[in-house]
Amino acid sequence: MRVAVVGGGMAGLAAAHELSTGGADVLVLEGSSRIGGKLLLGEVGGLTLDLGAESILARRPEGLDLMHAVGLDDRVVNPRTTDAAIWTHGSLRPMPPTVMGIPASNDLNGIAVVDPHVVDVPDGDVSVAEFVSARLGADVVDRLVEPLLGGVYAGHADQLSLQATAPQIAALGSDLLTAATTARAGATASGPVFAGLVGGVGRLPGAVADGIEVRLDATVREIARMGDAWRLSVGLTTDVESVDVDAVVVAAPAPAAARLLSEAAPDAAFALAAIDYASVAIVTYVFDDGPSFDGSGFLVPPVDGTFIKAATVSSNKWGWVRDTGRTVIRASVGRAGEATLLQTNDTDLTARALADLRSAFGALPEPIDSLVQRWGGGLPQYAVGHLDRIDTIERDIATVSGLEVCGAAYRGVGIPAVIASGWAAARRLLDGTMDA
Ligand SMILES: Cc1cc2nc3c(=O)[nH]c(=O)nc-3n(C[C@H](O)[C@H](O)[C@H](O)COP(=O)(O)OP(=O)(O)OC[C@H]3O[C@@H](n4cnc5c(N)ncnc54)[C@H](O)[C@@H]3O)c2cc1C
Structure with a gap:
């Protein structure tokens, strides 16, 4: 099976690695002049440093597993x-223990005022701000939850989906303060939360791509069904080349994915176009x-x-x-x-x-x-209702054989989450050919 992976960020590279390991013949088509997407090394003051993502969550296995699979264990x-501070009210104050910004202690170092209320958890999705302010007051949202969400999503608590971005907060239930305190008190030390690579996590893309066919400056402009196969239009508008493959993994961000899928999976394309x-x-x-x-x-x-x-x-x-x-x-x-x-x-x-x-x-x-x-x-930005949107996308894509999507737009923006989405896309294709 010849598979084209559109986009050489971490999701696309993880998909390509899994496909290649599973015996597929893989070609990564990357629109820019380098692989890695949001992982990038650069030189500042004579030092080579991460200029994009710089750490991975070690509480999920995928990041560490991929580093292991590509021989980077000795660099982990x-x-x-990880002692962080909040810069507020004119000074740096130690970050108190929280569950994603929900206080797990009464001593908040003067950062925020808590106004606790016990309120039932709604069935549907709401914004993180709506959920937390009703239970702990606006100050906790503004000074603890918002900065944490800003750090991960660069988003705003009054727009981000509770279910998609903060399921840990939803899981605390109606009495947030008590549940967060209990959760932190009961948490057993289970190893470091974060990991990196000596020399920067920007080393990961190159290691993953090693041995995989990658074409740079290869923007994919169109994906068209040709009987059982796919034809991709690749390159400059003035010099478009056709690439024929058996299957395609679209690992580009949502705006590009929406354009590429408009013919093959219009419902998915429509939903993707709405992601900011x-x-x-x-x-x-x-x-x-x-x-x-x-x-x-x-x-x-x-x-x-x-x-x-x-x-x-x-x-x-x-x-x-x-x-x-x-x-x-x-x-x-x-x-x-x-x-x-x-x-x-x-x-x-x-x-x-x-x-x-x-x-x-x-x-x-x-x-x-x-x-x-x-x-x-x-x-x-995972807006309120994001998970319904992703369900729509995944349902539509599942009706089209030989087509998969993966990346940060779907079910998690962190590196382990995008690796997981790349692997899952690859496995569905590999399983599909084995079933056929
Ligand atoms: C500044 C910053 C810091 C971050 N820090 C962290 C961190 O410390 N830890 C963490 O876990 N996460 C971090 N993240 C999030 C994480 O890095 C990204 O969500 C993740 O790397 C995205 O991977 P991806 O493969 O889905 O997308 P991308 O990295 O965006 O890759 C998509 C690729 O597709 C290519 N492409 C687009 N359109 C086309 C086309 N038509 N044809 C061919 N190629 C195309 C793009 O050029 C790009 O290379 C950070 C993000 C940013 C922006």
């Missing part, structure tokens, strides 16, 4: 610290010397009106960065609906983010170097 590391994305930018600074702060970084509640939404002190978080002897800090800017914030040049963005870092940390020297990495359409 855990953060030196947030654009973000990461500004990486390399300094000779750092702040006295020794945590992994901080999150900022949007109500505080700062330019940056979070900062990671990579040289505190990762031993391999610390070993360079430099201080490395990443500031992230931009949430859904805040595109105007990013409509400024790199010099201005760098200066404004640095001013925020100085307000939060106190004195910082002039950076040796800095770099702005923009991620236009970086993170899909």
Whole structure:
């Protein structure tokens, strides 16, 4: 079976790896000039660092399993610290224990005021903000839940789906405060929550793609059914080439997937077109010397009106960065609906983010170097009703043989989740050929 995978991000590469391991003949068609999608290494101040995603959740197996499968075990590391802070009310305050922002302690370090109410859990989906504010008050949403969701989804709690983005909160039930306290008290230490790779998680795409046929600068423009097979139109509009395959995995973000599927799976395409994305930018600074702060970084509640939404002190978080002897800090800017914030040049963005870092940390020297990495359409927004939308997409795709989709638009934006979606897409195709 010859399979084309459209998109060489982590989802597409995971699908390609699984297909290849299962005996398929795989071709990855990547529209840009590099593989990896939101995983990217770049040079700042003479150091090679992650400019996009930089850690993986280790509580799910897929990320670590893939690293193991491609021989990266000896590079897997855990953060030196995961102690985070919230920058609010004018100071950095240690993040109290929470379940996704739901307080699991009465001592919130002055971050938020809790106004507890016991309210039944609704049957249908609601926004995270609606659910939490009814039970704990708006301040907990604004100063704890919102910054955490902003960190993962670059989204807003009043728009994000409870069921799709915070099922852990929904599972706490009607009495959030008591349930979160009990959950944290009963949690047994089960190993580190996060992992990374020495040299950056940006090393993963290359290792996964090793031995797989990849074509770069190969934008797929159209996917057409040809009897039992598929014909893909690939390349520049002025020089389109046809690629014929038995099956296709569309691993491109929702807007591109919607265009590509408009003929083959119109209901799926329609639902995909409704998924919005947030654009973000990461500004990486390399300094000779750092702040006295020794945590992994901080999150900022949007109500505080700062330019940056979070900062990671990579040289505190990762031993391999610390070993360079430099201080490395990443500031992230931009949430859904805040595109105007990013409509400024790199010099201005760098200066404004640095001013925020100085307000939060106190004195910082002039950076040796800095770099702005923009991620236009970086993170899909799982709006209220997202899971129904994904059900519609998956039902429609399931009616078309030899066609699969995967990626961050569907059931999880994190690296392990997109790997899982790539693997599942690959297995459905492999199982389909075995059944046939
Ligand atoms: C700044 C940032 C930081 C993040 N940090 C973390 C983190 O620390 N940990 C974590 O777990 N997750 C993180 N995430 C989320 C995670 O990295 C992404 O959700 C995930 O990598 C997306 O993988 P993907 O394969 O679905 O999509 P993408 O990475 O977007 O890959 C899709 C690929 O498809 C290609 N493509 C698009 N259209 C076409 C076409 N028509 N033809 C051919 N190719 C096409 C694109 O060029 C791209 O390479 C972060 C995301 C961002 C933006």
